[in-house]
Every structure is written in structure tokens, then in C-alpha cells.
Amino acid sequence: MSINQTFAHYSNLFIALSLVGYAVAFFAYCAEWAFGTNSRFGRTVEKVGRQDAKKAAATADATVVRQAKAPAVESINASDGGNGVTVLTRAVAEDEEPTISNGNLRAELFGRFAVLVSFIAFAFHFAGVLCRGLAAHRVPWANMYEFSCAAALAMSFAYLVLLVLRKRVRWMGLPVTAIVLLTLGIAYTVLYTDAEELVPALHSYWLYIHVTAAVISTGAFGVATVATILYLLKSANEEGALPRLSSTLDRIPSSVALDRTAYRVIAFIFPLWTFAIMAGAIWAEKAWGRYWGWDPKETWSFIVWVVYAAYLHARATHGWKGKAAAYVALAAFACVLFNYFGVNTLLTGKHSYAGL
Amino acid sequence: MSEQTAEQGTEAREAASAVPEDAVDEVAAAAPVEDAAEALAAERAEKLSTAPKADDSIAVPRLGGLGMLRWMWRQLTSMRIALVLLFLLSLAAIPGSILPQNSIDPTKVTSFFAAHKTWAPILNKVQLFDVFESYWFGAIYCLLFISLVGCIVPRTWAHFKAMRAAPPTAPRNLKRLPVHASFTTAADAEEILKLAAKRLKGRRFKAVRGTDKAGGWISAEKGYLREIGNLLFHLSLIGILIGVALGHFLGFKGAALVTEGSGFSDTPLGYASLTLGPEVSTQKLPDFSFTLNKFSASYQESGDQFAQPRTFDAYVTFKATQSSKPQNVDVQVNSPLTVNGTNVFLEGHGYAPVVEVKDGAGHVTYDGPTIFLGQDEFFDSSGAIKAPARTKGGTDLGFQGWFLPTAFVQSGQMPASVFPAAQNPMLILSAYSGDLNMNGGAEQSVYSLDTSKLKQLDVKSPTANADSGNALELKVGQTATLPNGLGSITFVGVKNWAQFNIAYDPGQKVVLPAAILAVLGLIGSLGIRRRRVWVRVSEQADGTRLVEVAGLARTEGATPTAEVTQTAQALAAAVRQPAPDGASA
Numbered sequence: 001m002s003i004n005q006t007f008a009h010y011s012n013l014f015i016a017l018s019l020v021g022y023a024v025a026f027f028a029y030c031a032e033w034a035f036g037t038n039s040r041f042g043r044t045v046e047k048v049g050r051q052d053a054k055k056a057a058a059t060a061d062a063t064v065v066r067q068a069k070a071p072a073v074e075s076i077n078a079s080d081g082g083n084g085v086t087v088l089t090r091a092v093a094e095d096e097e098p099t100i101s102n103g104n105l106r107a108e109l110f111g112r113f114a115v116l117v118s119f120i121a122f123a124f125h126f127a128g129v130l131c132r133g134l135a136a137h138r139v140p141w142a143n144m145y146e147f148s149c150a151a152a153l154a155m156s157f158a159y160l161v162l163l164v165l166r167k168r169v170r171w172m173g174l175p176v177t178a179i180v181l182l183t184l185g186i187a188y189t190v191l192y193t194d195a196e197e198l199v200p201a202l203h204s205y206w207l208y209i210h211v212t213a214a215v216i217s218t219g220a221f222g223v224a225t226v227a228t229i230l231y232l233l234k235s236a237n238e239e240g241a242l243p244r245l246s247s248t249l250d251r252i253p254s255s256v257a258l259d260r261t262a263y264r265v266i267a268f269i270f271p272l273w274t275f276a277i278m279a280g281a282i283w284a285e286k287a288w289g290r291y292w293g294w295d296p297k298e299t300w301s302f303i304v305w306v307v308y309a310a311y312l313h314a315r316a317t318h319g320w321k322g323k324a325a326a327y328v329a330l331a332a333f334a335c336v337l338f339n340y341f342g343v344n345t346l347l348t349g350k351h352s353y354a355g356l
Numbered sequence: 357m358s359e360q361t362a363e364q365g366t367e368a369r370e371a372a373s374a375v376p377e378d379a380v381d382e383v384a385a386a387a388p389v390e391d392a393a394e395a396l397a398a399e400r401a402e403k404l405s406t407a408p409k410a411d412d413s414i415a416v417p418r419l420g421g422l423g424m425l426r427w428m429w430r431q432l433t434s435m436r437i438a439l440v441l442l443f444l445l446s447l448a449a450i451p452g453s454i455l456p457q458n459s460i461d462p463t464k465v466t467s468f469f470a471a472h473k474t475w476a477p478i479l480n481k482v483q484l485f486d487v488f489e490s491y492w493f494g495a496i497y498c499l500l501f502i503s504l505v506g507c508i509v510p511r512t513w514a515h516f517k518a519m520r521a522a523p524p525t526a527p528r529n530l531k532r533l534p535v536h537a538s539f540t541t542a543a544d545a546e547e548i549l550k551l552a553a554k555r556l557k558g559r560r561f562k563a564v565r566g567t568d569k570a571g572g573w574i575s576a577e578k579g580y581l582r583e584i585g586n587l588l589f590h591l592s593l594i595g596i597l598i599g600v601a602l603g604h605f606l607g608f609k610g611a612a613l614v615t616e617g618s619g620f621s622d623t624p625l626g627y628a629s630l631t632l633g634p635e636v637s638t639q640k641l642p643d644f645s646f647t648l649n650k651f652s653a654s655y656q657e658s659g660d661q662f663a664q665p666r667t668f669d670a671y672v673t674f675k676a677t678q679s680s681k682p683q684n685v686d687v688q689v690n691s692p693l694t695v696n697g698t699n700v701f702l703e704g705h706g707y708a709p710v711v712e713v714k715d716g717a718g719h720v721t722y723d724g725p726t727i728f729l730g731q732d733e734f735f736d737s738s739g740a741i742k743a744p745a746r747t748k749g750g751t752d753l754g755f756q757g758w759f760l761p762t763a764f765v766q767s768g769q770m771p772a773s774v775f776p777a778a779q780n781p782m783l784i785l786s787a788y789s790g791d792l793n794m795n796g797g798a799e800q801s802v803y804s805l806d807t808s809k810l811k812q813l814d815v816k817s818p819t820a821n822a823d824s825g826n827a828l829e830l831k832v833g834q835t836a837t838l839p840n841g842l843g844s845i846t847f848v849g850v851k852n853w854a855q856f857n858i859a860y861d862p863g864q865k866v867v868l869p870a871a872i873l874a875v876l877g878l879i880g881s882l883g884i885r886r887r888r889v890w891v892r893v894s895e896q897a898d899g900t901r902l903v904e905v906a907g908l909a910r911t912e913g914a915t916p917t918a919e920v921t922q923t924a925q926a927l928a929a930a931v932r933q934p935a936p937d938g939a940s941a
Contacts, residue, residue, distance in 0.1 A: 077921075087537050087538070087539045087924045087925050088538055089537040089917070089920070089924070090531070090535070090536045193660055193661060194659045194660050196659060196664070197656070197666050199664055199666070200665055200666070200668045200689040201689050201690070203667075203688070206690075260912070263912070267882040268882070270878065270882060271875055271878040271879045271883075274874065274875050278875060281871070283690075286690055286691075287690050287701070288701060288703065289609065289692065289699060289857040289859040290859060290861070291861075292600075294452055294459065294460065294487075294488045295460065296453040299450075299452055300453055302446075302449060303446040303449050306446040306449075307442075307443075307446050309442060310446070313435060313438060313439050313442065314439055317436060319436075320436075335446075347453060347454065
């Protein structure tokens with residue numbers, strides 16, 4: 001089937017528009033973070049307070065002062081149990097939930113505007129990917145340009161879904177938008193290739209299964225990495241390091257919550273990544289006559305898998321919990337990036353289609 | 357049962373490994389003598405003592421042979437060593453993706469040897485060109501699997517016991533658990549407990565009832581499938597390993613290059629390369645044959661994906677056995693031909709120019725297609741044509757050079773192909789005469805000449821492109837006469853050849869189910885939450901009863917807040933005699 005040039009044209013247009021949208025959202029998130037820092041007055045008060053605290057308790061650890069700000073961990077909730085009975089539920093609160101805007105009205109407005117623009121950019125992004133598929137009459141993730149667009153879409157989607165589910169994840173907005181913007185920008189400028197038909201190796205329904213699983217996994221691993229990096233910053237800050245970032249880091253969730261977010265995303269997506277590799281193996285058997293041949297892409301997918309497996313084990317091992325495990329997760333994502341950019345550009349293997 | 361949260365659910369493995377590790381730490385801490393005075397005292401003591409000198413440098417407890425083995429086994433099956441092995445495995449795989457590998461592309465290994473004369477033999481010594489078959493890679497995954505078995509078997513037994521055992525007694529003070537819900541009622545304790553048991557069992561909790569001084573209680577646990585999933589996943593990995601080994605021993609794989617119009621029969625001679633498993637003999641090769649009737653390819657003709665392939669079709673007539681009826685099939689990249697469990701895959705293709713070589717007397721010494729190997733995306737293909745003399749001791753003729761499917765000739769430049777399809781085919785050949793050395797002992801490549809006993813002929817024609825060097829330029833139908841009355845060569849036409857990979861891997865029947873079970877196991881192991889819920893009914897001073905429901909996660913982040921609240925609400929709604937509101941909780 002020939003390429004529908006109209007759709008191909010609109011696809012490019014929509015992707016360009018979504019780039020503009022994400023850029024606007026990015027700056028709006030930046031404004032939210034910036035205006036959300038305590039006012040000059042507030043900062044001064046805090047500074048004075050800290051100095052007083054230092055003076056007052058020269059021997060006291062600074063971290064103790066900071067920890068004192070932690071909110072109560074219990075929530076008590078009375079609910080109607082029917083029959084006129086009141087049920088009292090008392091639970092350990094899972095997370096403290098500060099906000100980026102920090103109660104600043106201007107920051108809050110910028111934050112809401114950023115979310116609105118994120119949705120608009122996502123709509124353009126989705127339309128761009130959809131038109132690409134309609135233009136080529138196939139799934140729109142068959143080369144590096146399309147895969148990058150789709151993985152960025154998956155990441156954007158994951159964030160917006162959490163927002164729609166009324167999870168307090170606006171703290172993710174800035175890093176997620178930054179990564180999406182970067183990915184889409186690289187795709188649009190460096191990796192771009194026209195919508196065309198597929199090389200014979202991709203004429204298979206496994207393209208739908210294997211690559212879709214890989215796209216979603218890559219996007220989700222990206223989200224987990226955002227949480228992991230913030231976790232490392234936040235936990236360092238909670239221990240007294242990075243005092244300059246305190247006013248910023250105070251507004252993201254606690255290190256415990258960030259760590260748990262990262263873990264949950266990885267634990268949720270690790271089986272999918274396993275499935276992606278497995279589906280790839282089945283396809284490889286069908287196309288190349290062997291299910292596993294240590295092709296560079298296979299090798300690096302395996303490495304990614306092993307390092308994330310190490311992360312999951314590390315998290316259940318004394319002495320490895322927390323920061324050590326977080327560094328393992330970062331190493332794993334470095335492998336994901338190399339598996340994508342490095343293997344496709346530096347190493348020759350069977351996973352090279354349409355130039356890149 | 358204490359009331360910690362996630363930490364409570366620490367893995368059995370960790371608990372098992374903690375024992376020897378602690379022991380080691382103690383020894384390690386005790387061994388080096390920190391204090392100077394102590395050191396002096398120790399020295400003195402050492403002089404007095406006749407005991408053998410302890411080695412302070414290694415923190416290994418001195419346990420004797422059996423104890424040492426046990427210590428090593430515990431270390432190997434500990435989570436820490438498993439982690440280290442996982443890291444080692446990923447690190448060990450990296451060179452396999454960066455350096456050329458014999459198992460993937462031996463020609464690249466050869467050219468690497470040619471380019472790195474000092475380094476290549478050293479790398480070869482440590483098997484870096486055969487990473488995935490190397491002893492050290494094998495050692496890592498063998499240790500990992502031993503560690504896995506050593507961990508999984510005791511865990512399986514422990515979980516089997518845990519599943520048969522009743523959930524633990526309810527804690528006295530349910531208020532100290534991470535989630536706690538309560539209400540008061542005038543209803544009968546027996547009735548409440550019955551309702552609670554029914555509800556929890558209906559939600560597939562494993563529940564037991566008991567009584568103590570404070571009153572009646574129910575203890576319930578759910579999510580045993582998590583550990584089953586975990587065990588299933590790890591056992592499936594062993595299944596995959598077994599399947600891979602089976603495939604290695606019982607399978608075979610080979611490659612065959614077949615030119616249009618010619619055939620392939622499944623005998624060792626038919627293969628360009630053939631790797632048989634140790635348990636497969638050449639007699640066991642399946643008895644099928646096929647002929648390549650036509651190979652066709654299409655390519656992108658415009659745009660920024662110019663020259664990308666779009667379709668490959670190998671039209672083949674095959675016979676499953678010698679006596680069976682021939683059948684026609686179109687073999688494509690993603691649709692292999694399957695004959696009795698053996699698969700025939702279309703792997704690659706190229707061009708085979710058909711030439712006719714005549715000797716000085718006008719006798720045809722060579723006539724037919726010669727396989728040239730494509731070297732780039734436009735199929736600039738290299739190869740050699742060998743025309744041995746008709747009589748022994750006569751003058752052999754040899755040609756080697758390039759086939760260009762779509763030749764683009766421009767003065768001042770080497771002719772080169774500009775498109776992968778055969779739109780303007782051209783042969784550019786150097787000509788040689790003398791002895792092809794084909795009867796020599798060493799095996800010769802069919803794609804190049806052994807020029808040691810050959811003399812290059814001066815075939816440069818005045819009309820030919822000056823930049824081809826001393827070579828013939830032939831288009832289809834053209835004939836070139838060789839100097840000194842040695843004969844002639846005619847470019848008759850072009851045929852396609854296709855490379856078929858032929859593979860039989862019985863291990864797949866084990867690997868695929870094991871892999872599916874592994875994924876299912878993973879989903880269970882990472883997705884199912886293991887948690888406990890307790891219900892306690894206690895008499896209060898005012899004659900009412902206090903009903904408490906509490907929950908505890910046995911896996912991280914699984915605190916059953918909603919479950920506990922809803923259980924309490926449902927119980928409150930279900931009991932028939934509610935107490936007046938505002939009673940003390």
C-alpha cells in the first residue's frame with residue numbers, strides 16, 4: 001500500500017505543534033517551581049530561624065531541626081458504617097503530600113496552566129503519532145524516529161493518567177516534560193525519516209506486540225528514573241546535604257514516597273519488559289531461525305533485564321536497600337539508553353531498520 | 357508477630373543468609389586487633405601459644421573441611437552473592453556486544469584479526485571472540501543457577517510449610533498495627549466472629565479462629581500466590597536453561613546458498629556451513645529437498661529511505677521426502693518453510709552473474725552462475741570466477757572483481773552501484789592465467805583467487821573507464837577477448853541467489869513454555885500483595901463489645917487500608933444489634 005502523503009504531512013505538523021506545546025508547558029512548570037519557592041520574606045525568616053536553632057543547639061544535628069518539620073504520620077478517619085455505627089479508621093499515612101506551588105497563588109496558576117498545556121501538547125502529540133500510522137498503514141513505531149515519538153507519548157501518557165486519577169504527581173510535571181521535550185526534539189531534528197513502508201524483516205504482527213511492549217517499558221523506565229533521581233536528591237537533602245536546594249526539595253514528596261514510586265513503577269513494568277524480550281525472541285525465531293543469538297540488541301536487552309533484576313533483588317537485601325538500590329536502577333536506565341541510542345548507532349546488528 | 361511494616365516481609369533468603377554473614381562479621385571484627393596495647397598483648401600471647409597462627413587477613417571462620425564447604429554454600433546461596441553474580445553476568449555480556457563474535461559473524465572476527473595484529477591473539481586467548489561460549493561466562497551463569505537452586509529449594513519447602521500452617525495468633529493490641537478500624541456494638545461476639553470469618557474466607561483469605569483472655573479473634577492471611585509466583589519464576593529459569601541445553605545437544609543449524617534454478621538437498625554437502633549438535637549425526641538430517649525457482653526483491657525508489665528493501669520472495673518447490681509430491685511455496689523473511697519440524701528461513705540474497713569462459717581453442721571451460729557476495733546496501737558484490745583448463749597441465753583462467761547491479765560510470769571515479777536492484781548490471785574483472793592451485797592441499801575460498809601461481813593479464817581496453825584499473829568492463833551480452841590468444845569471457849546474464857538458514861531446535865518446546873511460566877510467575881511475584889488481617893472482639897465494661905479490625909502488609913506498600921476499613925464497615929452494617937452512636941472506641 002502506498003504512503004498517504006496528506007497524513008504524513010499532518011503528522012509532521014502535529015509533532016511540531018506538540019513540541020511547541022511541551023516547550024510552553026515546560027516553561028510554565030519552571031515558573032511554578034520558581035514562584036513556589038518561599039517569598040524573600042519567608043526565606044529570610046527561615047534563615048534566621050535556622051541560625052537561631054543552630055545557636056540554640058550548637059551540638060544538635062541540623063537534620064534534627066529539619067526532621068522536626070515532618071508532618072504527623074497518622075490519619076484518622078471516621079466513616080459511617082451503616083446502621084448508625086461510626087467506624088474509626090486509623091492508618092499510617094503513606095505519604096506526606098507537599099505541593100510544588102507551596103501555596104503561592106501565582107505558582108499555583110502557572111502549575112495549572114502547565115497541566116492544561118501538557119494536555120493540549122499531548123493531544124497534538126497523539127494526533128501526530130496517529131497520523132503517522134494512518135499515513136503508513138501500520139503501527140507508527142518501526143524506526144528510531146517513530147519509536148522515540150511513541151516512547152515520549154507513552155511517558156507523557158503515564159504522567160497524565162496519574163494526574164487524571166487524581167494522584168498528586170504534579171511534581172513529576174517538570175522532569176517528565178523536560179524528558180519528553182528532549183526526546184521529541186532529538187527525534188524531530190536528528191532522527192527524522194519520512195513515513196515509508198517497512199523492510200521485509202518487519203512484515204510481521206510481532207511488530208505490534210514486541211515493539212509496543214518495548215515502547216511502553218522504555219517510557220515507564222524513564223518515569224521510574226525521574227523518581228529515582230529525585231529520591232537520591234531528596235534523601236541527600238533530608239540527611240543535611242544540598243542545603244541550597246532545600247526550599248525546592250521540600251516541596252516534592254518524601255524520599256520514602258519517591259523510592260516507593262520508583263519501585264512500584266519498575267516492579268509493574270519489569271514483567272512487561274520480560275515479555276517484550278520474550279516476544280522478541282519468538283519473532284527472532286520466526287524471522288531469523290533462532291530465538292536467541294546474542295545480537296547486540298538482544299545482548300543489551302538482556303543486560304537491561306539483568307540489571308533491573310539486580311535492582312529488585314537489591315531492594316530486598318540488607319545493606320542494599322535505599323541509595324545503593326537506587327544507583328542500580330540508574331545504571332539500569334543507562335543501559336536502557338545505551339540499548340536504544342548506542343546499539344542503534346554504534347554497533348552493527350540485526351536491529352537496524354531504515355537507516356537508524 | 358510484632359508490628360513493623362514492610363520490613364516484616366523480609367525474604368526468607370535474607371534471613372537464611374544473615375546467619376553466616378553475621379558469623380563472618382563477628383570473626384572479622386574480632387580478628388584485626390585495633391588497640392596498640394591489645395596488639396602487644398596479643399603478640400606476647402602468640403609467642404607463648406603453640407596454637408597455629410591464625411590468618412587475620414581473610415575473614416573466613418576456621419571450620420574444618422565440611423564446615424568450610426557449608427560456609428561456602430551459604431555464601432553462594434546468599435542474596436549478596438546472587439547480586440554480585442547478576443552484576444558480573446551483565447558486565448560479562450558487554451564485550452560480546454562490542455567485539456565481533458565467532459558465533460555471529462566469523463568474517464568480522466577474521467578482519468579484526470587482520471586489523472589488530474597484537475591485540476587480537478590476546479583477546480582470543482581469553483575467549484573474547486566467543487564470549488557466550490566461554491568458560492568464564494559459563495562459570496558465572498552456572499554459579500548463578502547453583503545459587504538459585506540453593507535458594508529456591510529451601511524456600512519452596514519453607515513456603516510449603518507456611519501454606520499448611522495456620523496464620524499466626526492475633527496480636528494483643530491491634531491498635532499498634534499500621535491500619536486499625538473499630539466500632540462498638542451490642543451484638544453477640546460469636547455472631548460477629550462468624551460474620552467476619554465468612555467475609556474474609558469469601559475474599560479468599562486463609563482464616564483461623566481463636567480465643568484468649570481478651571476475647572475471640574480471627575487471624576487471616578492472603579497472597580500466598582506471591583511467593584508461589586516467585587518460586588515459579590525462578591524454577592522456570594532453570595527450565596529455560598534445560599531447553600537451551602537440549603537444543604544445543606539435539607539440534608542443528610546450517611546455511612545454504614542456492615542460486616535460481618538450482619536445488620538444495622539436506623545432506624552435509626548441500627550446506628555452506630553446518631553446525632550439528634553433539635547428539636546429531638549426519639544420517640539424522642531430515643530427508644527433504646527444494647529448488648529455488650525465482651527470487652524477487654523490491655526496493656524503495658525515492659525519498660530518504662532510498663534503496664531500503666521492501667519485499668523479498670523466494671519461490672521454492674520443495675519435497676518433504678524424496679518420494680513425496682513436490683509443493684510450491686513462497687518463502688519470506690517472516691514466513692519460513694517448515695518441513696517435519698525443521699525450518700527453512702530466508703536469510704539473505706545476492707547476485708550470481710552468469711558467464712561463459714572459452715579457452716584459446718574455443719572450448720567452453722566454464723559456463724554458469726557464480727555467487728558474488730554483496731558488500732554494501734547497493735550490492736556492490738565481490739567474487740571470483742575460476743575456469744580450470746580442460747586438460748591437466750593446461751592454462752587455467754581466473755577472474756576476480758566486482759559485480760555492480762546498477763552501475764554508474766563517471767569519468768574520474770571508480771564505477772559503483774547506485775541501486776540494489778539489477779537495473780544496469782556490469783562486471784568489472786581482473787583476469788589471470790596460470791595455475792589456479794585448485795588441487796592444492798589447502799581449502800580454497802570460492803569467493804577469491806589464489807594468485808600465488810597466477811599471472812595477471814593486461815586486459816585494459818582503450819574504451820574502458822580509466823579508473824577501473826587493469827580490468828575488464830562487461831555489460832550483459834558483451835564478450836571480451838583475452839590477450840595472447842588465451843580465450844574469451846562472455847557476460848551472459850544475471851541470476852539471483854538466496855541464503856537459507858536451516859534450523860532444527862527441539863529445545864524450543866521446553867524454552868517457550870518455561871518462558872511463559874516465567875512471565876506469569878513474575879506477574880504473580882511482583883503484582884500480588886501478601887497481607888494479614890485480624891479481627892478481635894472484646895467485652896467492654898459497659899456491656900457492649902468492641903470490634904477491632906487491623907491489617908499488616910507482609911510485602912512492601914501493601915498495607916490493606918481499604919480492606920480493613922471495608923471489613924469493619926461491612927461488619928458494622930451486618931450485625932443486627934447496633935450500639936448507640938458515640939460509644940467509646
